[in-house]
Amino acid sequence: MTGLNEGKRAVIYARVSTKGQADSGVSIETQLKVCRQWCQAEGVEVVGEFHDDGISGTTTNRDEFAAMIATIISQDPDFLVVYDTSRITREGNDKYNKLVQALEGFKCGVVYPGMGGITADSQAARFVVPFKTTTDSILVKESTSKTRESVNRLIEEGVHVSRSAGFVFEEDIPLMPKGRVLLEDRVREKKDPDGAVVRTVTKATVIASEKDFFALVDRGASIEVIAEMWGLGRHCLTDAVKGKSRCVREKCPIPDRYPEYVRRLKAAKDAGICDPVFEPYRKTVRARASKERAQCRAKATERRADGNKGSESLGKAVGDDGKKGVVQ
Known part of the structure; x- marks a missing residue:
């Protein structure tokens, strides 16, 4: 059967917070599998897959996330396919909206196969997403607070909880x-x-x-x-x-x-x-210092995929091929 989006193109993104352990029971492989199945059913060509393993959704400072953004900028896919909203961010509804609006500026729609295949601009998303993104951010804050309380209690009891000194x-x-x-x-x-x-x-x-x-x-x-x-x-x-x-x-x-x-x-x-x-x-x-200086000079003159320098667009500095580094 021909999919409704036959001939269109997509990039897939997945993320878990803890290395070697699935976040909320949904592993990287599970997320990718569900997203691939949606693309196959819809007749959508996958032009890139990205996943960050062991990085919190409370930050956008993620290497694969940056590479995904660069691919969207350079290859103009029709969709970003993500298991659910929490894989993009867990910083609340405001941050979520800003990220989605930025993607819409590149004419890239967002699809969530793990949420029944709804799209970010659908009527269902207008009701479901604000509740989910707000709940996700609250749960993260509660978890962080409980962890901090546990750490403080252990320190008071004389138990070492920091990493070992190098x-x-x-x-x-x-x-x-x-x-x-x-x-x-x-x-x-x-x-x-x-x-x-x-x-x-x-x-x-x-x-x-x-x-x-x-x-x-x-x-x-x-x-x-x-x-x-x-x-x-x-x-x-x-x-x-x-x-x-x-x-x-x-x-x-x-x-x-x-x-x-x-x-x-x-x-x-x-x-x-x-x-x-x-x-x-x-x-x-001296050799190491010389190499570091050369890298700094190269970074100072590198051109981002969108023509900007520094941190003027989403993610880290990336090239037209979606990889970090200088664009040749």
Whole structure:
């Protein structure tokens, strides 16, 4: 049987909030399957499929969402096919309306197969959608509030609930909550909705003494060089030096060593101390910095699919092919 929309084109979008776990019992694969079935029944050609796994509907800062918007802009499909309204946003009816109006500006209708196949501009949607989008946003707020209350209660009971630190000075360990420092790699396994085992590994915290750190600084090593030597991210070591524990709510009284670091590094440079053992690490740091500067220059001159620069349109910077990056 010929579909009512035979010959028209569509993009499909799906989303769940938690990685390895379906959101509200509707997995990515289920959403895609239902949307594909609608397209097949209607005779609609699918020109793109996008899905964000593990990203909340309370933000539009989603890579695949941005790529989907770019494809709509560049390929002019007739429909965006989404399981239901909550897959687009859970920020309430006002935000939903703004997003749908933006899509309508590209002459792209929105269809919800998981809601009986209603379209965003239908009479049924005018009654159903405001109620659903408002309810979704309320439920998200209630869930967030309950989670916050649970976290606060655990902290009051002395239970650590923050993520483990990537690096700490061993002198700071007694000042930090129990569990903040992970002494061994932590392996966790759980099953996803399809029964497959998902295995995650959290790396053990890197620990070094304040004495060893300043010994390297006195020989002319910067934070960037030391981080490279110790296999750390620069920001990870910088936070530790500045006493930023990333557990503010747990009130870790970690000292700020940054002023001392600046003073001693300057003293080493003024004295002409420059240990050649650091040179390979310095080259790596310089090469990385040069690459980052080149990327920044490219980003500053990139052209969006709609001809704008910066953040003047929906989503992140994307190319005419629906992918992020510079348009050639």
